[in-house]
Amino acid sequence: MSSVLERLERLPRRNLTVLAIKGLSTLVPGGWTNITRADALIGDVLGSSDPELIRQVRARADVLSQARHEGYGRALSLYDAVNRSQKAAGGLRLLANIGGALPLVKRVADLTPTSDRLQAADLSLKVAAEMLAFTQVNGLPGDSFGDFAAALGDYAGEARVRMAALICFDALLPLGDQALQRLDGLLGGLHKRDLHQLPAYAGMARLLPGRGDGAHLTFLRRGIAPWLGWAEGFSSQLGLTGQKAVQALEGTLGPWQGSFKQMATFLDAFTDTYQHTGVQAVARRLVERAAAEI
């Protein structure tokens, strides 16, 4: 298994994913830089460019990411699982979009989960994956629930562009501008068997707390509530809407003629934004720890 920093260095420097995040980052103050060099990241955290120190931090980071109990690798496999399922679902929907006219492919169109409810479930799975990854990477910081909530808020603030991408690509574009307000109702109408239509669920089920689909569904509904509160504040503060997201994306990806839903499908099928920014977030936390331990 490759280490976290190796994964970081293998991230693309310029492709559709990078362009999509770059486009969206114009909506977020502070912007986004595509860090793909481990040495640059270490130098940034350590405030020093001494090659010997950087080598030590790197060696320590590799030791830490090899240790399974430390959870850095596990967080990455969570992101990978979500990414795989997003691509599979996106590809199917794309096929349904393109081939709606062909008789054979029409069958596929009937099979694809396009309903809002499933889209909402998909978003809640992503948020749950995000929280599980948070506890894998950071443990349970602090002594009280307040400390933990502060740590979670701090993490979300650091990953502002990542969160904006999650809100825009997985909520506002496919579900409309009232997505965050509607989400609670949509999740309320979700049935246990709906979960099994989500490719990501099979991969994540054993990592979710509780046993059985019922318990997992409760976890998803409850787990998304605190995030939802934060996300509503965040998106109203930045004034995020589907319209603005598409305009921002057009800045880097070129003009878009289709609907918002088609844009969401296109992004699902062809970009890895969730995984890309996820690897960068994990790598930063790992380097912060390694720098403190050398």
Place this chain on the structure above:
Amino acid sequence: MARALRWGVGLLLVVSLSIGAFVLLPFRSWLPGGTVADVPLSQVVNGAAFNRLFPEPQDGDQLVFTQEKRGFSEARLKHGGQVKALLAISDVTTAPEARSKFEASESRLQGWPLVEQGAQATALLVADRFQVKVIGQGEGLDPEQRQDLLARFNLRGLAALQAPA
């Protein structure tokens, strides 16, 4: 020929099944490499024990805990949304090589050896076991400011910590 083929297919099946079982079944937790540097968890002080030893934030500063693992706890010192410094306590049991830099150190803080690492990091080794570190972020901190922060940790409490039996 058919007999050889049957044996071949059978053998292939057995080999692929055992490889598959090894890869897919949860045997991995039995293998070494689960913990940092293969040191058993019971020999490392839990990070939760470090939390209360961090300095109390002063004049408008804010302390936000960011990571807590076995043998490690880290917090950010923030001021008005900007991160001023990373503060961390770690148990060097899993990183014995971290001790060596303190051997040549002349400077002392409350009797414990102190080392500067690059332009923004200062480290202190308490009781030959716990490394306390301050790393300046953003605009950065002077060495005096970093040492002042180190002195505000509860170093006596830290020295009194023992590994769990």
